[in-house]
Amino acid sequence: MSILENHIHEPKIAYFSMEIGLRDEIPTFSGGLGVLAGDTVKSAADLNLPFVAVTLISHKGYFRQEIDDSGQQREYPVDWDPSKLMKPASEQVSVTIEGRVVIVKAWIYFVESPRGGSIPVIYLDTNHDKNSDEDKILTDQLYGGDASYRIKQEVVLGIGGVRMLKKLGFLIKKYHMNEGHAAFLTLELLHKFKKDIENVWDEEHIWDIEPVKDLCVFTTHTPVEAGHDKFTYELFNKVFGNFFPENIMKKLAGEKNVNMTLLGFNLSNFVNGVAKKHGEVSKSMFPGYQINAITNGVHSYTWTSESMKKIFDKYLPGWANEPEIFVRIGAIPDDEIWNAHLESKKKLIEYVNTVSNTDMDTDTLTIGFARRATAYKRADLLFTDLERLERIGSGRIQVIYAGKAHPKDDEGKKLIKNIYSLREKLKGKIKLSFIENYNMEIALKLVSGVDIWLNTPLRPLEASGTSGMKAAHNGVMNFSVLDGWWIEGHIEGFTGWAIGPAPTELEPDKNMNKIDADDLYHKLETRIIPTYYDDRKCWIRMMQNAIGKNAYYFNTHRMMRRYVTEAYIR
Numbered sequence: 001m002s003i004l005e006n007h008i009h010e011p012k013i014a015y016f017s018m019e020i021g022l023r024d025e026i027p028t029f030s031g032g033l034g035v036l037a038g039d040t041v042k043s044a045a046d047l048n049l050p051f052v053a054v055t056l057i058s059h060k061g062y063f064r065q066e067i068d069d070s071g072q073q074r075e076y077p078v079d080w081d082p083s084k085l086m087k088p089a090s091e092q093v094s095v096t097i098e099g100r101v102v103i104v105k106a107w108i109y110f111v112e113s114p115r116g117g118s119i120p121v122i123y124l125d126t127n128h129d130k131n132s133d134e135d136k137i138l139t140d141q142l143y144g145g146d147a148s149y150r151i152k153q154e155v156v157l158g159i160g161g162v163r164m165l166k167k168l169g170f171l172i173k174k175y176h177m178n179e180g181h182a183a184f185l186t187l188e189l190l191h192k193f194k195k196d197i198e199n200v201w202d203e204e205h206i207w208d209i210e211p212v213k214d215l216c217v218f219t220t221h222t223p224v225e226a227g228h229d230k231f232t233y234e235l236f237n238k239v240f241g242n243f244f245p246e247n248i249m250k251k252l253a254g255e256k257n258v259n260m261t262l263l264g265f266n267l268s269n270f271v272n273g274v275a276k277k278h279g280e281v282s283k284s285m286f287p288g289y290q291i292n293a294i295t296n297g298v299h300s301y302t303w304t305s306e307s308m309k310k311i312f313d314k315y316l317p318g319w320a321n322e323p324e325i326f327v328r329i330g331a332i333p334d335d336e337i338w339n340a341h342l343e344s345k346k347k348l349i350e351y352v353n354t355v356s357n358t359d360m361d362t363d364t365l366t367i368g369f370a371r372r373a374t375a376y377k378r379a380d381l382l383f384t385d386l387e388r389l390e391r392i393g394s395g396r397i398q399v400i401y402a403g404k405a406h407p408k409d410d411e412g413k414k415l416i417k418n419i420y421s422l423r424e425k426l427k428g429k430i431k432l433s434f435i436e437n438y439n440m441e442i443a444l445k446l447v448s449g450v451d452i453w454l455n456t457p458l459r460p461l462e463a464s465g466t467s468g469m470k471a472a473h474n475g476v477m478n479f480s481v482l483d484g485w486w487i488e489g490h491i492e493g494f495t496g497w498a499i500g501p502a503p504t505e506l507e508p509d510k511n512m513n514k515i516d517a518d519d520l521y522h523k524l525e526t527r528i529i530p531t532y533y534d535d536r537k538c539w540i541r542m543m544q545n546a547i548g549k550n551a552y553y554f555n556t557h558r559m560m561r562r563y564v565t566e567a568y569i570r
């Protein structure tokens, strides 16, 4: 009997993602995109949706981060053994890469919900004895290697994924591409619907686009042109051989390059961005396309600390599977919310003191900043004017950082180095810690244990952002630039605070770093610090609003219900 026996009796939504972050023991994710994919699968399981997910096994993970005394990031492969957590499928398929037949195996992991739902996640694996050495390692490194390595990985994911689902016995009613990495799946589907006409005078007529579009849903996550996955036609032809004609490809994926986003757009009847603003930005980047917006969320149960869970269970039973129940947040007495927060804060501060020797305390207003270390997130904006920061914050704030820089992102690594060096400079004034090897466990500790969650992206580059939604689930207020989800979640002085001007007031060529930093210092000094120390009642009211307004809405249960009604069953 197949291990999928109970899963192949009804047609499924197939969700394709290059990375999926379900838990740290399965280290096949790098950041927000992967954790979102993991939260998506978890909510699909809770909601009992007919769903299957496809990704790569990434044997070496993304990387384990260590930071040396000089602040230099060092990267090490992650050691993990899929056989401890997953079952190998007996089925295998193959794809053709540069003319070689590459065998693709699969591991199956089940995401089980306490509510009875069970979602299989298929991890594709090319580490097969019969494959050549260079093909064996194609599913080793998440976002590693060069363009050639990447395009081959995307062949495995897109084309190998469709074939594997079929081989495993799945019937698929929608293919949902989470970002462009999986968009080659459309080429496999085009082959499936290829018309069998004799004497075709124009090759274009044998490719039937409409049935493929009907089957596909595409979610874009990138608000900058440079962020979209692109390959040269030279590389495409080298890897694909004659699998798909270049002249047709150019109509679907772009004349100059194979643009994976464009390919997804042209072959999907439903396309969306991940926040309202991101939908608009995408429309201006791809004029002529109907682009919808479904704002991201987070999986409420995963991203709520133990102490908060306890009071939610007590006063808001059923909250985890119906986050709308947060509407009754006012039912929780102030002191119980505050104490639950203090418990999470103590846990975090103990952890930080153990790993970083900073002697932080639980009374001081604690600011958290953790996400991928990359230039547009401006992790060092807080330190724009050190003198001013010291004047405002000495003895009154402490700050905790974490985040990995992509191994090839020198700017990101510089950010880490810079923050590292500031620990000494600020000594005796502002306690500052940088936690190594950011992962989901550290993320939960941070988003629940700090008092304020800081986010300073350069507009409009934060498509959505999700860590702030996690903070809100724990009654931690956001202090953030108005970009991504925060444009929708922000009510000034009520759910949190904005940094810098509203998006409508933006003039792009102004010096945003200075404008944003100015406002950051101003609000920290005149609103946040005074409220925290002198008006605890108002502070707790805002904590309640973060939960009752932000967590109430920005969760993956709401997000998935929207994907179902707007994208999957149209």
Ligand SMILES: *Cc1c(COP(=O)(O)O)cnc(C)c1O
Pocket: 030, 031, 032, 033, 035, 370, 371, 372, 438, 439, 440, 443, 464, 465, 466, 467, 468, 470
């Ligand atoms: C939630 C999460 C992210 C995403 O953070 P953003 O602030 O939305 O960029 C990245 N890494 C980990 C480990 C996370 O849990």
